[in-house]
Amino acid sequence: MIPLSWFLVFAAALFCIGLYGVLARKNAIAILMGIELMLNAVNVNLVAFWRYRAPEMIAGQAWAVMVFAVAAAEVAVGLALFISIYRQRKTIAADEINLMKW
């Protein structure tokens, strides 16, 4: 039998790894990958709490499905933005994209 805390510790670790990726990586697509890891950690938490605390209510799974939809939308728009930026600037390194920096 797996205690709930194992899932929570795992999700916390995955979230922090994703956070490090978002903060430290240079390439914009790598930053997006970090965001995906963070969203997955959140989803694991949602489903774990659903299973352990309220298996008769479906709220946890329903919201996990919403997170899936938002993640898909975010990736589609993000990658379209990067491709558009790449076309103009020939780079997607986050520290070289300073169009909006006054």
Added chain:
Amino acid sequence: MTTVQIIFIVAAAVTLGAAIMVVTTRKLLHAAVWLILSLLGVAVFYVLLNAGFLAVAQLVIYIGAIAILMIFAIMLTRHLALDIGPQVHRGWPWALLIAILLFGGLIWLLSSWSDVSTELPVMSSRADPLTDLGVALVSPNAYVIPFELASILLLAALIGAIYVAWPKKEKEG
């Protein structure tokens, strides 16, 4: 130590190891492949948590669509200098510090919470989470409005992505 616990530990080790490779590996394409492995590990956790539908959705949406989309984007925005130079900012120790501090804080929070070692409640044999989920997503008393909003969001993202990535003529700017 039961079989389930061993499966959990192996899956957690694989997932976290792959996640660390995603954020540290130099070649972006390799990072995408590690990301796929990490997402696969998360699908194992959904199976362990009796959320079979989410496990399948994880395979189809994340690995089948999102990861492949990322690989396409990496190939379209290939920048050879990027694979050679450093892949992280100058301030990466700060990022590492923030991540470790957050992890420590979360663990401290968990350890101070008395309910954390809850045992798994037994699911009644007639409970059917998949049917419940399907009904809840279209029931007016439950999640039909978020569900419809999600579909509108996806449509807007689809149109927005096409518009943003459409090659513009020079004069239009």
